[in-house]
Amino acid sequence: MKIVSDITAIMTGMWITWKHIFRRPVTIQYPEQKRTPYPRYRARIVLTRDPDGGERCVACQLCSAACPVDCISMQAAEGVGGRRYAEWFRINFSRCIFCGLCAEACPTLAIQMTPDFEICERDIMALVYEKEHLLIDGCGKSSEYNYYRHAGIGVTQPRGTGNEERLPVDVRGLLP
């Protein structure tokens, strides 16, 4: 009988909604209750420092190139011993879509995403973050990593003495 199965179907639906009336709501009352975001949540972007306290960013422009909305811009400069750094570094958070491509592109792990999502402003110009707003004092997610200790450039130590790095091959010594 079709009518019996139809009525049963309606009653089943009514029973399910009845049960849901007494279920605890899933709502989180946001300003009063806040859930802790996961550690890898992608929100406000920071520039981190290496374990020695130096700036990690070498102003290679890779983040700026990876950015799909072009919200990152910087000016490269060179310091003592040939160490590169960003003379200024700017992220326009009113354009940023928090996709995380900049953090993936960064070879020195300088640019990183943090779970701090409450960065609303009344004035849209206040969302343009300069280097002093972006730079933090910690290492962020990878506390051990120091680009210059690995790389084959003699900036923080002579060439060939970095981690997992051999001395440069003496090409004349290879002669037969």
Add this chain to the structure above:
Amino acid sequence: MSYDPIDIGIMFAKIALVFFVILTLAAYLVFAERKVLAWIQDRKGPNRVGPFGLLQPLADLIKLLTKEDFRPAGSDKWLFYLAPAMAAIPAIMIFSVIPFGSPVTLFGHQVQLQVADLNVGLLLFMALSAIAVYGVALGGWASNSKYALLGSIRGLAQLISYELSMGLALVPVVMLARSFRLSDIVNAQEGCWFIVYQPVAFVIFLISIAAECKRIPFDLPEAEGELVAGFHTEYSGMRFGLFFVGEYINIIVLGGLAATFFLGGWHGPLLPPVVWFSLKVLAFAFLFIWIRGTLPRLRYDQLMHFCWKVLTPLALINVLVTAWWMVLRG
């Protein structure tokens, strides 16, 4: 008929009381609907305005009153202004014939807890609910908008069709009570509620009043997924509010009528009659909200098919069976 000033005063007091209670109840029914729907959907619902959101109806009212009263270009001015009133006022007027409590004695006068105890109360209800159709029809027609017109055409056909099955479902009630007077119908149910004798008529009446107040399985005149808002698409501010409140008044009134016709009106053990009546009305209101939270909207041909090929013949057969049974019983 005596025209004692106390009688007239009591009459006005009853009208004022009914107006106040119905309008307040309608406003809080909107709130209750939002709350219950939210619970059904595992949400919390409005809870920001006042304790537990209880002042939400007030905030809604202020919002509606301060909104722009907009009239689209090319619309029919007078009909456009008249239609919301024609939707809301008959709905309140129907309540005048519903007895909401047993007669009480005030200042040495026997007072019926009913605004007007007409001997044709049931017919007045049918007539007024037919007038309420004009609000839908004229509102959609006067708006000069295709969505409103489509909604009002649907509304017309739906309301007229379901009025038929609703009326036919009430015939056995009249046959059992042998009166059109609603207080007589209530008194006839003192021993046993009519739902026991007439379960089929009750179900038909329940489905028909759900269609009559345009509740969700039958909300085609205002189907928001298809017609924006149906016949009240072009209305804003308090004119929209009148349509909106009119629908909730309709729920209360039709719930009250269902209680009067089938659930014994104010009859019930232990609790005072007025409380029993309110409980029954609120139970019907909750049932409608619950159904809204559960069922999806019908297709238009299904709606018409269901009324003309299922409900109406069933109601007619029910009338015949009741008549046969009454003749046999003598």
